[in-house]
Amino acid sequence: MSATAKLGAIPHEDKGRSVGWAALACMGVVFGDIGTSPLYTLNTAAKAASPDGQITPEAVLGIVSLIFWSLIVVISLKYATLIMRADNHGEGGILALLALVSPRRVKQNRRRAALLVVGLIGATLLYGDGTITPAISVLSAIEGLKIYAPQMEHFVVPLTVVILAGLFIIQRNGTSWLGGIFGPVMLTWFIIAGMLGVGGIIRSPAVLAALSPIPAVTYLWSAGPLAFVVIGGAFLAVTGGEAFYADMGHFGPLPIRVAWFGVALPALTLSYFGQGGLLLAEPNSPEVLDSPFYALAPQWAHYPLVVLAAVATVIASQSIISGAYSLTQQAINLGFLPRMTVVHTEGREIGQIYVPFVNWALASGTIAAVLGFGSSDALAGAYGIAVSLLMVITTLMATYVALHWKFNPLIVYAVNGSLLALDLLFFASTSTKLLDGGWFPLMIAFAIAFLMLTWRKGTQVLDALRVNIRERTQDFIERLLVNPPIRIDGTAIVMGRMAKGVPLALSHNVNFNRTLHRNVLLVAVEMTETPHAQDHDRIKVVPIDAGLTRAELRFGFMEQPDVPQGLADAMARGKIEKFDLSQAVYFTGHETIIPLGKRPGLPRWREAIFAFMHRNAQRPDAYFNLPSAQVMEIGIEFEI
Known part of the structure; x- marks a missing residue:
């Protein structure tokens, strides 16, 4: 916050003192x-x-x-x-300024894509x-x-x-x-x-x-x-x-x-x-x-x-x-x-x-x-x-945001252009x-920016592969009705990166173990481009069929995602049916990336770097604060 x-929550007579303490x-x-x-x-x-x-x-x-x-x-x-x-x-x-450029929609606009790269370099300069x-x-x-x-x-x-x-x-x-x-x-x-x-x-x-x-x-x-x-x-x-x-x-x-x-x-x-x-x-x-x-x-x-x-x-x-x-x-x-x-x-x-x-x-x-x-x-x-x-970089991005917010272009270009000229003078002098x-911090910044862009592009390639491999929700439901697996009591919470299709952890479990919990909650976590997600927009729930429900949890980019707490809040608000969180089983995918140069978008040497970063990333159960004693990992291999 x-x-x-x-x-805003402080009585009027205390605001002066509060501003004073905050200033100190x-x-x-x-x-x-x-x-x-x-x-x-x-x-x-x-x-x-x-x-x-x-x-x-x-x-x-x-x-x-x-x-x-x-x-x-x-x-x-x-x-x-x-x-x-x-x-x-x-x-x-x-990064808050970069989020205003909406980096997830950069494909719609080459200028946004260029600003994304520039903004990432600006962020890494802070390192x-x-x-x-x-x-x-x-x-x-x-x-x-x-x-x-x-x-x-x-x-x-x-x-x-x-x-x-x-x-x-x-x-x-x-x-x-x-x-x-x-x-x-x-x-x-x-x-x-x-x-x-x-x-x-x-x-x-x-x-x-x-x-x-x-x-x-x-x-x-x-x-x-x-x-x-x-x-x-x-x-x-x-x-x-x-x-x-x-x-x-x-x-x-x-x-x-x-x-x-x-x-x-x-x-x-x-x-x-x-x-x-x-x-x-x-x-x-x-x-x-x-x-x-x-x-x-x-x-x-x-x-x-x-x-x-x-x-x-x-x-x-x-x-x-x-x-x-x-x-x-x-x-x-x-x-x-x-x-x-x-x-x-x-x-x-x-x-x-x-x-x-x-x-x-x-x-x-x-x-x-x-x-x-x-x-x-x-x-x-x-x-x-x-x-x-x-x-x-800050001046350039602030100029774009000001124009996007429909400020008078003449005023924006005059003021920001003057400030940009001064910034460029300082940059030229320090160069x-x-x-x-001067090469030392720039080397650090560009190396981290390269890793960030590699991670982002590799994630896009992997997401596209997930979409192709994932079973369509309707096909999965029809398969359950035609050839039902053994249904066991309790609730399964299946984690997935996107709110479409059936997570591979679920389909693999049904295919190989032939079991399925009576209640299944498909949970996808979305990180928004706002610092904090609003409470009323924290979760979106869509009932499916055959005991399956899809839930999309939203967290701001300055928040630490906590899935159990998000589900508990959703139950308290009546968004999803109540169940015992302490008895639920969380299914996650343990993904292994095999770089083979099969997919367009990244050369094989960058795929190898992405695979290394992915292999050393924190496990999803720890990142999403899932109780480790209730987590079942399903191994999945991706060839890219």
Whole structure:
């Protein structure tokens, strides 16, 4: 349930306080990534602008102005004001946006098919982002140790690896206990970052000239080819903006906007302007150029600030890890990934689910990034390219949805076209780092996108084969009447992928065992393109004949399908006749795929990959929460 729906049930006098609490909570979840970007953004851009180690006042003002106006246009205008309007029944995120394109109807429209591929690439870019974000965030925080203690430099990478390893290890136990401190810690972080920034502004009030876009335009115009690299560095200030949209369903748009405009944006502005003021005051200081954020703090507060920064970056990392779990669950339910083990923890917002395979894959990629790149400066190039491409894709898909919703085309093309031009500029600037590490998240994204498309196409081939092999319902009923099997007492619940024909598990059982329960319920589970299925539309029941009934259960793509609970609810509503669920037998098919290259649609080598994914998918009884003691599997082979 989205936060908007939750607020709808709250008395009017409590809504203000509820929005306030939601705004506090969302600071840790939504703003963890963008909130810790002051640790590495300005120094990355400043180093790009000063290859000789000397930075000019014009470059400082230009960079600060570029960062500030990027926050205004990309975050405040694009995400907080416009993109968050493209919700899917209150839910946001790239897969919610992809569901609005209706991927199951892509055959009707080539443009939809192209958008499907583009949207899948956008979704997988979040996995690349999820690999880089914990690495660069924690690494940049721990690097603060070497500012006043250069001898600690050799401990930065090992300590970062230990922190990240611990973070991934605790995921299996659930992390809801961290959720309670996320908001207050990030609020403290924003307050301190803003206060430190005030000190830098006081030292050089001239930095306030960067409130105008003119210094940015002037500097970029005169910087020549160097401007492209500087733009790529400044872009790091807006990484994390996609969380505004992705987490909209958890909190609702209003609390996110209140927290952004009321706390996060002012604090980030003060921090960046303060760092710029310090660079104006000490342009030739290597320490300031290396880490202007930490240089703002007095020496006595340096190590407590490192600790606070480390905690804040762990929060940013936890948010992206939890987001990867949620993204995976949505992708499974929408049919883009095979079933995986999804463990439900006790959490309500953070750590609701834990996906072991995703956790350890992210852990391997993140630790490999830390060991391979070795510093936040090296990781900065790898970081921006995935996020900037995701922003391009989000704008493209939001444009399509806006046109589909019949908004004025002239306004849509004018506004979204301008935002797309800015996104493409950022993407082009970050692409200059493609060979310096930008390939890493792109390689992850494209590999996962390839697996998603292989799984989806293989599933379509397999479904077509099922339709051809399945016995027609009417033929099966006639066969039962002509040559009836032995009918035994009780209820059989036969699981099948589609609500047509007779599931192979049932026909095989009748053919070989010559038995059939007196009551047979043919259950097909459909995952809808809405986040949550409506209660009144949860089940569709069609009586057949000879004791057979067909039931189609619907679940939203953000829900975990629970067949027994769905049937119990249907009985309580009088949709199906009551029976004892604890005594029912669930029939499922244990499918084995044999890739032979017989079917059009996939070459044999991709069929082999699909067969491998299918073989290692979670068993249907676990995925649909069927009681294992009541499940009978029927082995079925498919040659494709």
